[in-house]
Amino acid sequence: MNIRNVVLGCLLICFSCKEDPGINRKLPLPNSPYITILGIAQDGGYPHINNNSEFEQVEDDSSLKELVVSLGLVDPINQKKFLFEATPDMPEQLSNLERNYLKTDKIIDGIFLTHAHMGHYTGLMHLGREAMGSKNISVMAMPRMKTFLETNGPWEQLVSLENIKILPLKEDVSVQVTKKLKVTPFLVPHRDEYSETVGYKIDGPNKSALFIPDIDKWSKWERDLLTEVEKVDYAFLDATFFAEGEIPRPMSEVPHPFVEETVNAFAKADSTTKSKVIFIHFNHSNPALDQNFEERRKLESMGFRFANQGGVYKL
Ligand SMILES: [Zn+2]
Numbered sequence: 001m002n003i004r005n006v007v008l009g010c011l012l013i014c015f016s017c018k019e020d021p022g023i024n025r026k027l028p029l030p031n032s033p034y035i036t037i038l039g040i041a042q043d044g045g046y047p048h049i050n051n052n053s054e055f056e057q058v059e060d061d062s063s064l065k066e067l068v069v070s071l072g073l074v075d076p077i078n079q080k081k082f083l084f085e086a087t088p089d090m091p092e093q094l095s096n097l098e099r100n101y102l103k104t105d106k107i108i109d110g111i112f113l114t115h116a117h118m119g120h121y122t123g124l125m126h127l128g129r130e131a132m133g134s135k136n137i138s139v140m141a142m143p144r145m146k147t148f149l150e151t152n153g154p155w156e157q158l159v160s161l162e163n164i165k166i167l168p169l170k171e172d173v174s175v176q177v178t179k180k181l182k183v184t185p186f187l188v189p190h191r192d193e194y195s196e197t198v199g200y201k202i203d204g205p206n207k208s209a210l211f212i213p214d215i216d217k218w219s220k221w222e223r224d225l226l227t228e229v230e231k232v233d234y235a236f237l238d239a240t241f242f243a244e245g246e247i248p249r250p251m252s253e254v255p256h257p258f259v260e261e262t263v264n265a266f267a268k269a270d271s272t273t274k275s276k277v278i279f280i281h282f283n284h285s286n287p288a289l290d291q292n293f294e295e296r297r298k299l300e301s302m303g304f305r306f307a308n309q310g311g312v313y314k315l
């Protein structure tokens with residue numbers, strides 16, 4: 001076994017224990033449905049292309065490698081597991097899910113996609129002829145996303161060779177994935193070049209979660225963020241950028257709610273509501289990727305949380 005991986009693994013677990021009670025890996029896994037975090041980075045991952053210093057930091061263990069945003073949804077009672085997003089890191093994430101969470105005879109029981117940006121669907125390529133050559137893996141997609149996959153190479157080959165089977169989703173219509181778990185897509189405003197974009201509500205036997213990895217701005221959403229978060233127990237929210245000026249190109253080209261803006265939306269909320277917010281989908285430029293970033297610590301003291309790979313949230 002590679003020593004570096006062992007060290008990284010220990011670091012991950014230790015950070016997990018320290019940072020968030022939801023992810024204390026010393027605790028046994030729940031024997032009822034839960035969400036586990038399989039990746040927290042924005043589409044480009046961390047380290048990021050054209051950033052040698054990030055690669056060096058990961059190499060010398062001064063930073064952690066972060067996989068692209070993905071959630072695992074596990075139902076140990078019904079022995080089923082689902083993936084949210086098919087990221088470029090999907091092989092590692094599926095292996096993690098299988099080895100560390102739920103081992104079954106099926107690699108995955110279904111993959112829910114949010115939209116056609118590179119970090120969120122291109123992992124499907126690993127299911128094709130050049131790699132796994134899977135048979136009828138269920139992929140849940142909204143209408144434009146489904147058409148996009150069915151009518152553009154190389155994705156249409158996954159459909160014609162029946163590596164994947166696309167099950168259509170409808171806005172605000174729930175899918176009962178197991179007896180205890182329900183998943184509901186809802187539209188969010190985003191740069192919809194190739195597909196619409198959805199977030200998901202995940203309902204478990206006792207708790208529920210929102211997953212909105214990408215959205216342009218909260219003000220463009222027809223729903224009110226605070227009201228929606230109050231209705232659930234966890235809200236995994238787009239934290240691509242911390243603040244204006246973070247990347248050296250016009251940030252209006254890639255609109256996302258800044259962490260600062262999301263925090264402002266909770267100005268009048270109590271700390272219980274704030275603690276439902278779990279930031280995720282961090283661009284490599286986001287200083288909050290560093291657990292010691294002062295502003296991050298300040299937000300954590302107010303109740304806000306930051307997702308870490310390995311985090312487990314009971315539903
Ligand atoms: Zn994204």
Ligand SMILES: [Zn+2]
Binds near residue numbers: 115117190214
């Ligand atoms: Zn996107």
